[in-house]
Amino acid sequence: MGDFRPVANGLHTDHPVPGLPFINDERLPLGNPDAIERTGRGQGEGLWGRTDPLPGGGWVAFTTEPKNRAYAWAVHCHPEHGRTVVLVTDSSWSGLHHDWVYGHTGFLYRHGGYWWDGTAWHRPGVVFDGAYERYDARPVQDALTVTAADLLAHPADPGKASIATIAGFTAHKTPLPSWRDHLALWAEHRRRVPDARPLDECVVDLKAPELQPGLLVDRAGLAKIANIAEEDLPDPEYEGHKMPEPQAHGAGGPLWSQPVARDWAEQHRREHGPGALLSATTSFDTPQPQGLVADHNRLTKVIHVDGEQTEEAAKTLAWWPAVSLTVGTQSLVPMSALRTTLVEAVLSHLATGVEKGRSGIWLGTLRPDVVKVFDWYVQRKPDHTAGLLSEICLDAHTRLDVDPQTVGQLIRRSLHHDSTLGEETIDALLDMALPPSAKSSES
Known part of the structure; x- marks a missing residue:
């Protein structure tokens, strides 16, 4: 979840954010996303509006608040779970728009990005899965959904609460004290709303052991x-x-x-x-990628063997030629082109297998020369390993409809068969660098 924490609840939201004030949103045409967009869009300098349909049905709409331009209204209408109305800062709406429409991270966010998709709670998006270009969805263990009905089962006094107005509103720096009183006042207003969502279907919060x-x-x-x-x-x-x-x-x-x-x-x-x-120590006692260290040592030996240079001089003379082989946009070996070639080689192997109706172990292993290039590349660009493997898995998924786990298994089998890195190193490398969806449950 991006940095777009709501600063207030709209009075007509179905899913209030704990601790935030409620603001009168009756001026918003909440049943008409196009009208919400038109509230701000094209209405003057600094005003904007936007609406988009959601892939699974429903819509989102945003608008700058004309009476208080520091803030914007954000409305999410779910076809099954009702309406979310929140106020955010005008500068942060785009992050919320992205997550609601493209983020695959649900639509309710609590406790620093824990998210609910209408079915289950998940942890914040932290581990990126490059095979699908989105964060890995990780369910919360023993999650309990807290509804408005749950909270209002305890005594609350709506007479001690108030509904704010947008003109002159300034976001609170700390949660409202006695927020349950404000929730009770919100619930009283809902009694006058035809077909209002039942309070036991209004999601307010999440409880889980890990959040104690x-x-x-x-x-x-x-x-x-x-x-x-x-x-x-x-x-x-x-x-x-x-x-x-x-x-x-x-x-x-x-x-x-x-x-x-x-x-x-x-x-x-x-x-x-x-x-x-995949690091090693240079003859200058500094850590570098082991492939660069090997190139430097080899060039040092070539320069020193003629006998005209001392070993120390040979080390110094060999350093920049070794670096220029693989480092920088003008490196002697075109590393970006080599990476593309490596990706296409793996994809070609997969395409041949798919064409012949093969899957799993029947895909065989990659050609030894492809594995040799993989070894050479990752030893010189180890920090690019995760990106390389993600690109292979993504292309296999989008171009060949091969699932990431099949790709991960193919690469692991192939490296175990022909790589010179050693089995322990191979497993450690792939366990770290493969996208989450490309790892088998045993790894």
Whole structure:
């Protein structure tokens, strides 16, 4: 979920966000998405509006609020689960639009991106599945959906609450105290709405064991789960976007659920693990990709063998030629073209198998020369391994209708058969770098 947290609930929403005030939204033509769009679109400088149909039915609509242009209304109409009406900052509507229409992450968001699709709750999108170009959907264990009826089963006093108006509204920095009173006032207004959704079908919140406050972890805890030093985490001031959205905030800063922390650790390993796994130490005592180290050592030997250079001089003279082989856009070996050729070689093998009606182990293994090129490439571009494997899986899925798990099994069998990396290294590399959907349940 992007940084588009709602700042208020519309009075006519079916699914209130806990802690947020309710705002009178009667001016919005909530039954007409085109009219919502026209509220802002083309109505003056700084005003906008948009509506789109949803792939599974229903629609979304957005508009700048003309009476308070710092904010925008966002409306999601689900064909089965009713209407969500929230107020967001005018600068953040596009992120919510993307997630509602294209994100495959449901339509209700709670606790830092936990999402509900009308059937089940899932953890925030953290682990990216390149085979489908979307975040892996991971169900929440023992999730309990909390409805308005559940909350209003406890005493509440609507007389202590109020409905805000949009003119002059300013977002609250902290959740409203005694929010159940505001929920009770919202429920009173619904009694006057014909065919209002029953309160036991109005989803308000999520409860799950993993979200218990005492089980959340801070930065130090997240670093421990990821098995890295805390100082190696992204800087919160300059690289906060590289961290998952927190589930809560404590006195010491952001707090995450342990499953979200594990998901982040998995994604971090996918991005950085291959580089650490396929690294070596140069003769200058610095870490580099093992393929670059091998190229440097080989060129050093070639230069030193003529006897005119000392070994130290040969090391220095060999370094930049070794780098120029594979590093940079003008490298002597066209690495981008080599990657494309490698992808097409795997796809060609799969296409031949599909044409002959083969599947599973009957696809055979890749040709040894293809495996040799794979070895050579990943040893020099280890940090590109996840991207390479994702591209292969994505193309196999979109062009040949071959599922990612079949592709993952083919690559694993082929590397075990002909790779020189060693079985333990191969399994460690693929366990890190394959997209989630390409991994077998045993891996």
